[in-house]
Amino acid sequence: MMSFREGKLGGEEKECEESVLGSTESKSVRENGSLAATQFTIDENLLVDPKLLFIGSKIGEGAHGKVYEGRYGDQIVAIKVLHRGSTSEERVSLENRFAREVNMMSRVHHDNLVKFIGACKDPLMVIVTELLPGMSLRKYLISIRPKLLDLHLAINFALDIARALDWLHANGIIHRDLKPDNLLLTADQKSVKLADFGLAREETVTEMMTAETGTYRWMAPELYSTVTLRQGEKKHYNNKVDVYSFGVVLWELLTNRMPFEGMSNLQAAYAAAFKIAAREAEHTR
Structure with a gap:
């Protein structure tokens, strides 16, 4: 060292x-x-x-x-x-x-x-x-595949994430980069903590905020243009963009699969923006 x-x-x-x-x-x-x-x-x-x-x-x-x-x-x-x-x-x-x-x-x-x-x-x-001695949620999910996460543990993780977001939003902060890579497991692997505030920002009511951030697969469609998909544009949005990302992570917790599997992050963004989800829905039935 x-x-x-x-x-x-x-x-x-x-x-x-x-x-x-x-x-x-x-x-x-x-x-x-x-x-x-x-x-x-x-x-x-x-x-x-x-x-x-x-x-x-x-x-x-x-x-x-x-x-x-x-x-x-x-x-x-x-x-x-x-x-x-x-x-x-x-x-x-x-x-x-x-x-x-x-x-x-x-x-x-x-x-x-x-x-x-x-x-x-x-x-x-x-x-x-x-320093959390556990791994990221992403690595943990991959490590147990093809098995599913225990339902009770999945619910506990989801509640942990929801509590973290609720606290941030109550303090006027939007995380804007919620994804399994930024969720870290505790040593006993029974709880998760939200990390990496590099793209977070304080929410404002009137100011237009830059859609500069995040990973397309987990980003709410309002964070990018559904025509050009260019980041960096000024847009009105609020903490609901974190709720969208939470929904994507919840889906992963329950299925242990990545949404829009087989697509690049950019293709996944198009699929989400234009609601191209029929094939994905068929997969989960």
Whole structure:
């Protein structure tokens, strides 16, 4: 296991003692002669000392970063290292997303949400959470195939997920990336916790939100254009998009199959958007 300060993950050694963005204006953007959109900051009480972080083996990887098993002081933890971006504009966007994720995770505490421990900006953008010794729900379902999940366990998992979503929604947060890969089993494999707030955002009543996120197979149709299926468009939607994703996950819990099996994620999105489900329904009878 390597110290966070040593060369395994690169970057110069700095103290994590200031807010993530420091001021309302990003230096990299100022140098390009323009200001970024709304900037986010992080309470310094949420920041951890990088000298106490030790990085172990990689346990996961996604579009926005990598997750390692590690240690913070005397705690065994999960350390999520986020990508920095290669341009000034991309860097500012990712810093904002990082700060938003930290702020949301730090203010919601629930038995079915992965516990937030702390964050650090330098030398890397890092989020530290509890480490669950179980596997993801996706891996667990695959491991028991072709068997079905015990019905009582499936119901318990579904209730865990519903409680997590209910708590998030009560706190004005939409997860937007609910899927089995982001649901982690506890050590006894009798409960699940919702993880990865990288694409979550606070719900607003009047603001149009960007449909920038998620995996098509689990995304509600209102998150993408049914004509072009292009992400990144501004749309009105609410926390019901999580309810749609919950329905897809519930189907998987009960059938131990992936919806629209044999289709790519993009094909599955078309099938959902245009209600091409007759063949799938025949399969489950």
